[in-house]
Amino acid sequence: MIRGWLGVVVAVGVLAGCGGSSAEAEPPPGIPFGSPTWSVQNDPGLTTAADRLEPILRLQFTDSYAGLVIEHETRTLVVYRKPDATLDERVRAEANDVNVVLRNARLTLVEMQALSDRVVADIPYWARRGIVIGSVGPMPDGSGISVMTANGSTSDRESLARRYATDAIAISAGTIVPADIPAAG
Numbered sequence: 001m002i003r004g005w006l007g008v009v010v011a012v013g014v015l016a017g018c019g020g021s022s023a024e025a026e027p028p029p030g031i032p033f034g035s036p037t038w039s040v041q042n043d044p045g046l047t048t049a050a051d052r053l054e055p056i057l058r059l060q061f062t063d064s065y066a067g068l069v070i071e072h073e074t075r076t077l078v079v080y081r082k083p084d085a086t087l088d089e090r091v092r093a094e095a096n097d098v099n100v101v102l103r104n105a106r107l108t109l110v111e112m113q114a115l116s117d118r119v120v121a122d123i124p125y126w127a128r129r130g131i132v133i134g135s136v137g138p139m140p141d142g143s144g145i146s147v148m149t150a151n152g153s154t155s156d157r158e159s160l161a162r163r164y165a166t167d168a169i170a171i172s173a174g175t176i177v178p179a180d181i182p183a184a185g
């Protein structure tokens with residue numbers, strides 16, 4: 001066992017902008033939509049549509065699905081994917097009760113998870129080189145993966161990009177929680 005710094009978070013289903021909700025989809029009587037006294041922060045219709053749609057896309061469209069984002073401010077469910085007419089038709093059929101926008105993605109969720117898995121497997125390698133990794137995971141827009149390092153430096157990003165031969169890695173700085181990590185073979 002190597003004593004290191006680790007708090008790895010690898011997103012399995014990429015859903016951004018959602019969470020538990022006690023907010024209503026429509027403002028209470030007498031309060032206009034958009035009023036500062038009312039918010040659509042957690043529109044249950046969008047959350048329900050996302051919960052219904054995400055597993056279908058993740059399991060049945062592995063060659064094109066990247067992620068989805070709930071934009072509560074615009075009451076929109078954004079699906080990121082590589083162009084796929086069949087996926088687009090399925091999204092429209094499954095989420096016909098909410099506003100949906102389809103956007104192109106650079107990578108699929110499967111591709112981003114594979115890259116994330118490579119980085120996670122290399123955590124001891126990076127620690128020996130002074131790059132302490134705290135979290136790794138796919139970005140919901142399909143643009144790549146997000147890696148949090150202790151420094152969050154341009155140098156960290158360049159080192160990872162060089163090793164994995166891709167610029168689809170975004171780096172951020174963060175506090176790393178100590179944990180035991182197994183030694184790499």
